[in-house]
Amino acid sequence: MSRHHDVVVIGGGQAGLAAGYHLRRLGLDFVILDARTTPGGAWQHTWGSLRLFSPAAYSSLPGRLMPPQEGQTYPDGAHVIEYLTEYEQRYGLPIVRPVAVDAVRRDGDRLRVESGSGEWRARAVISATGTWWRPFMPAVPGRAEFEGTQLHTVEYRRPADLAGQRVIVVGGGNSGAQIAADLAHETDLTWVTQRPPRFLADDIDGRALFDHATARRRALDEGRTDTGGVASLGDIVAVPPVREARDAGLLKAQPMFARMTATGVEWADGTTAEADTIVWCTGFRPALSHLAPLGLRGPRGHIPTAGTRALGEPRLHLLGYGDWTGPASATLIGVGRPARDAARAIAELLAEA
Numbered sequence: 498m499s500r501h502h503d504v505v506v507i508g509g510g511q512a513g514l515a516a517g518y519h520l521r522r523l524g525l526d527f528v529i530l531d532a533r534t535t536p537g538g539a540w541q542h543t544w545g546s547l548r549l550f551s552p553a554a555y556s557s558l559p560g561r562l563m564p565p566q567e568g569q570t571y572p573d574g575a576h577v578i579e580y581l582t583e584y585e586q587r588y589g590l591p592i593v594r595p596v597a598v599d600a601v602r603r604d605g606d607r608l609r610v611e612s613g614s615g616e617w618r619a620r621a622v623i624s625a626t627g628t629w630w631r632p633f634m635p636a637v638p639g640r641a642e643f644e645g646t647q648l649h650t651v652e653y654r655r656p657a658d659l660a661g662q663r664v665i666v667v668g669g670g671n672s673g674a675q676i677a678a679d680l681a682h683e684t685d686l687t688w689v690t691q692r693p694p695r696f697l698a699d700d701i702d703g704r705a706l707f708d709h710a711t712a713r714r715r716a717l718d719e720g721r722t723d724t725g726g727v728a729s730l731g732d733i734v735a736v737p738p739v740r741e742a743r744d745a746g747l748l749k750a751q752p753m754f755a756r757m758t759a760t761g762v763e764w765a766d767g768t769t770a771e772a773d774t775i776v777w778c779t780g781f782r783p784a785l786s787h788l789a790p791l792g793l794r795g796p797r798g799h800i801p802t803a804g805t806r807a808l809g810e811p812r813l814h815l816l817g818y819g820d821w822t823g824p825a826s827a828t829l830i831g832v833g834r835p836a837r838d839a840a841r842a843i844a845e846l847l848a849e850a
C-alpha cells in the first residue's frame with residue numbers, strides 16, 4: 498500500500514529537520530523518513546572527543562538556538578544529539594523510523610519513494626541523506642597487502658582502543674587533525690597529510706567560516722566576483738585539543754606515503770614506517786544511491802543542481818551534502834537557509850500545479 502504526502506523528506510539528520518521546520522511553517526503536508534532507529538543523524542556515530550568547530554549559538558538550526566554546553570565553549574557530539582532530539586520533539590516533526598529508502602522513481606505526476614518498510618508517493622522530494630554513510634578511502638598501491646587494522650573516521654571511537662600501538666593517521670582536514678591530537682599521547686603516532694597542514698589562525702573558528710560563506714553567497718547573489726570558498730582560509734580549526742597537541746610539537750605531519758606494505762607504509766624515497774593501525778580520515782561522498790533510478794548523476798558523483806533543485810528533476814531537492822547544494826549547507830548553522838529556499842520552491846511548485 499502506498500501512502501501519499503505533498504512532500505517526502507528522506508533523512509532525519511539536521512538537514513531533514515531544518516527542511517521539516519520550514520515545510521511546517523509553510524503549512525505543507527509532509528513526512529520525514531529516516532533509516533536510523535534514534536534521532537541525531539551522523540552525530541550518533543562520531544568519536545568521543547569530537548568538538549564542534551563553532552560555539553553552540555553558532556551551531557543552531559532555524560528557530561531554536563543550541564543552548565551552551567556546561568563547561569565547554571565548543572560542544573561535543575552528545576550535546577548535538579540532545580539538541581536535535583529536543584528540536585524534532587519541540588516542532589512535532591513527523592518522522593518515521595527506521596525507514597531506509599532504497600529508490601526514488603518517477604511515477605506519473607508523482608515521485609515514488611520505495612523502502613523495505615513500504616512506499617510513499619509525493620509531489621516533491623527533499624533528499625537529505627548526508628555523507629557519513631559513504632566513507633571514502635583513496636586507492637593506494639599495496640593496500641590489500643597490509644596485515645594490520647585499517648579504520649575510517651566513522652569507525653574511530655577513542656584513543657584507549659589503540660593505546661600503545663603504532664598508528665598512522667592519514668588526512669589533513671579537521672577529522673584528521675582532531676583524531677591525530679586525540680591519539681598523540683597514547684600511541685606511537687605518525688600523521689600523514691597530502692599537503693602541509695593548514696591551520697586557521699587561532700582566533701578563527703566556525704563563526705568566521707560561516708561569515709565568510711555568507712559574504713560569498715551575497716557576492717554571488719549580487720553578481721559580484723566570487724570571493725572563494727572557506728578553503729581559502731585554511732583547513733583546520735585549531736579547537737583547544739588540536740591547539741594543545743600542535744603547540745606541544747605532537748602534530749608534525751609527514752607527506753603522503755607512496756605505497757603500503759604488509760607491515761606498514763613506504764615513501765617514494767624508500768623510507769618506511771611500521772604500523773599496527775592506519776586511520777583513514779579521508780572524507781566522504783554523498784549518499785545518493787537511492788536516487789540512481791532517476792538517472793541524474795553528473796560529474797564527481799554529484800547530481801547537478803541550481804541551488805537545491807535538481808536540474809534534471811524539478812520536483813527533487815538536495816539538501817546538506819556540501820557547498821554544491823548551497824554555501825555551508827553541510828553545517829548546522831548553514832543548512833537553515835537552503836532548507837528555507839527548498840521549502841519555498843516546493844510550495845511554489847505545488848501552488849502552480
Ligand code: FAD
Nearest residue numbers: 508510511512532538539549550597598626627817828829
Ligand atoms: P546526516 O547527519 O548524515 O543525516 C542523514 C540522515 O539520513 C541520517 O539520519 C541517516 O540515517 C539518514 N539516511 C541516510 N540514507 C538514508 C536512506 N537511504 N533512507 C533513509 N534515511 C537515510 N558541522 C558543523 O556545523 N559544525 C561542526 O563542528 C562539524 N563538525 C564535523 C565533524 C566531522 C568529523 C564531520 C564528518 C562533519 C562535521 N560537520 C560539522 C558537518 C555536518 O554538520 C555533519 O556532517 C552533519 O551530520 C550533516 O547533516 P545531514 O543532516 O546532512 O546528514
